[in-house]
Amino acid sequence: MASRINVFLFLFLAFCLGGCYSKPVRHLASDIALLQVDKSTREDVVIFLGDPDEQQVLGDGVEKWLYKEKNVSLLQKTPLLGSKLGSPEFNQVVVTLRNGVVISCDYSYANEGDMGWAKDFSWQEKKK
Secondary structure, eight states, X not given: OHHHHHHHHHHHHHHHHHTTOOXXXXXXXXXXXXXXXXXXXXXXXXXXXXXXXXXXXXXXXXXXXXXXXXXXXXXXXXXXXXXXXXXXXXXXXXXEEETTEEEEEXXXXXXXXXXXXXXXXXXXXXXO
């Protein structure tokens, strides 16, 4: 009987602790507002946005940092039906630094369906 209680207690604790896990969440749309052009430093960018997904060194002390975020709803994660229930949202921030100081911040938003119009023109079809 005691072993059943121990197993139940272990499973209960594992279930409860599993709910505490969460991966870090980015909120690029709001976090970019914390950056100030010509004032924020490289350290500020890392504090507010985290480590960049991609970095590009352009020379003369200029760097571009790229941040990407893909938001998928719980319903969109549903097997077989998820793709029919909407499309994911993509957020992107490009921060340009010169000598460790932010000189520009660009935010963009796209929906996977935004480019659907590009496939509906007959002139795009290759003729044989």
